[in-house]
Amino acid sequence: FEDLPDRRARGSRQEDVLPAGIPEVVRGKPRGWFGVRPRVRGRSGERTQKEIMCALKKQVPLSVVKLGDGPFSGEEWERSFPSKSLEESLGPLRSCAVVTSAGALLNSGLGPEIDSHDAVLRFNSATTDGYSVDVGNKTTLRLVNSKLLVMADRCRPAWYKKPDFDFFKAYQKYRQLHPDQPFYILSPSYHWNLWDLIQDNTVLNLVFNPPSTGMQGIALMMNLCEKVNVYEFLPSHRKTSLCHYYEKHKAYCMYGGYHPLTFEKSLIKRLNQGTSDDVLTLGRVTLSGLSQITC
Numbered sequence: 001f002e003d004l005p006d007r008r009a010r011g012s013r014q015e016d017v018l019p020a021g022i023p024e025v026v027r028g029k030p031r032g033w034f035g036v037r038p039r040v041r042g043r044s045g046e047r048t049q050k051e052i053m054c055a056l057k058k059q060v061p062l063s064v065v066k067l068g069d070g071p072f073s074g075e076e077w078e079r080s081f082p083s084k085s086l087e088e089s090l091g092p093l094r095s096c097a098v099v100t101s102a103g104a105l106l107n108s109g110l111g112p113e114i115d116s117h118d119a120v121l122r123f124n125s126a127t128t129d130g131y132s133v134d135v136g137n138k139t140t141l142r143l144v145n146s147k148l149l150v151m152a153d154r155c156r157p158a159w160y161k162k163p164d165f166d167f168f169k170a171y172q173k174y175r176q177l178h179p180d181q182p183f184y185i186l187s188p189s190y191h192w193n194l195w196d197l198i199q200d201n202t203v204l205n206l207v208f209n210p211p212s213t214g215m216q217g218i219a220l221m222m223n224l225c226e227k228v229n230v231y232e233f234l235p236s237h238r239k240t241s242l243c244h245y246y247e248k249h250k251a252y253c254m255y256g257g258y259h260p261l262t263f264e265k266s267l268i269k270r271l272n273q274g275t276s277d278d279v280l281t282l283g284r285v286t287l288s289g290l291s292q293i294t295c
């Protein structure tokens with residue numbers, strides 16, 4: 001992570017580009033059914049930890065898609081969404097672990113420490129089979145990439161009516177097959193409010209793409225838990241070009257291309273309540289849950 005200022009100085013900053021085919025006018029206009037609006041409050045790289053935490057608490061409320069939102073109404077949707085809220089399903093959580101899928105987790109021996117948390121969040125297809133010594137094997141929540149849905153809200157509202165992939169039908173079918181599994185769709189406004197917060201706290205222009213699944217998951221757990229330990233989001237001394245610990249594929253994905261990942265990491269570094277030694281040796285960042293701060 002030490003090389004972050006270097007990357008910026010060398011001019012590899014992320015450009016303020018809209019994805020191809022997205023008209024400029026989407027910027028500055030109210031966006032979509034979820035009430036997403038540009039809310040950049042004035043950029044600053046100088047806000048205190050408390051100011052950023054309070055902004056996160058106020059401006060990025062955890063929200064999942066529910067009956068009546070956008071096109072999600074009518075009989076067929078009534079049985080689709082879980083009846084309990086995410087908070088009710090999970091119950092109160094004191095300590096939580098967020099396990100990024102970074103290759104640097106290999107040979108970490110962090111498994112027992114990760115499993116000692118009340119809840120563990122993993123991402124996408126990250127498996128624990130064969131890797132439990134390094135990543136543990138407890139999985140309480142899994143956050144799966146939702147790029148299609150997120151894109152739809154800010155950029156392509158028409159996609160809801162005619163999606164490239166019939167996400168909603170697939171979701172309904174899955175819910176019918178697994179009615180007892182708590183399975184939520186994070187609201188698009190949550191992603192974009194988080195994007196706004198990262199941009200508010202970054203002087204350079206961010207790519208106009210949603211925050212990474214990792215960053216979404218960190219903010220999610222800060223909403224649900226009293227304390228959150230995040231592993232290998234800020235890389236340790238084990239930093240490697242291996243993208244995921246569970247794949248052989250080498251692609252330096254630590255700083256991201258599509259997501260504003262470099263700046264997400266910079267923000268999380270500012271919120272870290274642990275020591276830089278913890279980052280270096282364990283790849284561990286410690287964050288306070290949002291319920292623990294008074295604004």
Ligand code: C5P
Pocket residue numbers: 099100101102103123124125212213214215232233242243244253254255
């Ligand atoms: O690649 P994937 O999105 O499944 O990984 C989950 C998250 O973990 C990413 O969105 C990113 O925030 C984080 N990550 C990382 N460094 C890596 C791999 C993943 O910070 N090398």
